[in-house]
Amino acid sequence: MDTRPTSEQPVADIPGDHRLLEAETEMRHLRDTVVTLRAEIERQQHEKQAAIQTAISDASREIQQLHLTAQHLRDALERLQFEKNDAVQKAVADNAGEIEQLKQAAQALRTQLEKVQYEKQEAVQTAVVELNAENTQLRAMAQRLREELEQQRFSMTETIQQARTDATQEVAQLHDTARSLRDELERIKFNFADEMQNKDRSAGEELSQLRAAIVALRQQLDRPDDK
Numbered sequence: 001m002d003t004r005p006t007s008e009q010p011v012a013d014i015p016g017d018h019r020l021l022e023a024e025t026e027m028r029h030l031r032d033t034v035v036t037l038r039a040e041i042e043r044q045q046h047e048k049q050a051a052i053q054t055a056i057s058d059a060s061r062e063i064q065q066l067h068l069t070a071q072h073l074r075d076a077l078e079r080l081q082f083e084k085n086d087a088v089q090k091a092v093a094d095n096a097g098e099i100e101q102l103k104q105a106a107q108a109l110r111t112q113l114e115k116v117q118y119e120k121q122e123a124v125q126t127a128v129v130e131l132n133a134e135n136t137q138l139r140a141m142a143q144r145l146r147e148e149l150e151q152q153r154f155s156m157t158e159t160i161q162q163a164r165t166d167a168t169q170e171v172a173q174l175h176d177t178a179r180s181l182r183d184e185l186e187r188i189k190f191n192f193a194d195e196m197q198n199k200d201r202s203a204g205e206e207l208s209q210l211r212a213a214i215v216a217l218r219q220q221l222d223r224p225d226d227k
Helices: 017-122 124-222
Strands: none
């Protein structure tokens, strides 16, 4: 007698159909799990790329701000140098005017001396003592004028030297500021690179774990059912 199942026999009564249905259901669940894992990996990769782009954008803005700061410092230095040069030129011009006045005074003294010498020749006998005294005063005045002129020259030279020294010190300070800005920028770049490496390492570890989970699911899926 033929015992094979016929079309009228219920599906539930066919041997092995229940187990096949469970296997198909489990395979669908496993496939859904794999799809979910892949979607999660893609989402995390997208978030990682977005974080990297944001960090790059922040670094670019900070670098641009540092460039602007350096430009402002250079402009301030040039303006200060121009002001110092203008002050030195003004001081030199003032000293030149004062020197010209001294020359005019000396010329006037020479003119007065010539007049006195002429008058002395007219009245040698009556004005010898007075003329000698006046000559002595004129010599003292000329000496004072020479000393004052030398003092003004020394003061002018000292002022110029001080202006140069101040400018040199300020340039050195600006160099130190620029060096500090460069060091800070290098530190920011290093911290950013280290943070990106840590994120890449964490993402790699998580990806490895997901891959291991998928392999385990596949092994479980491929493993024959126990009878």
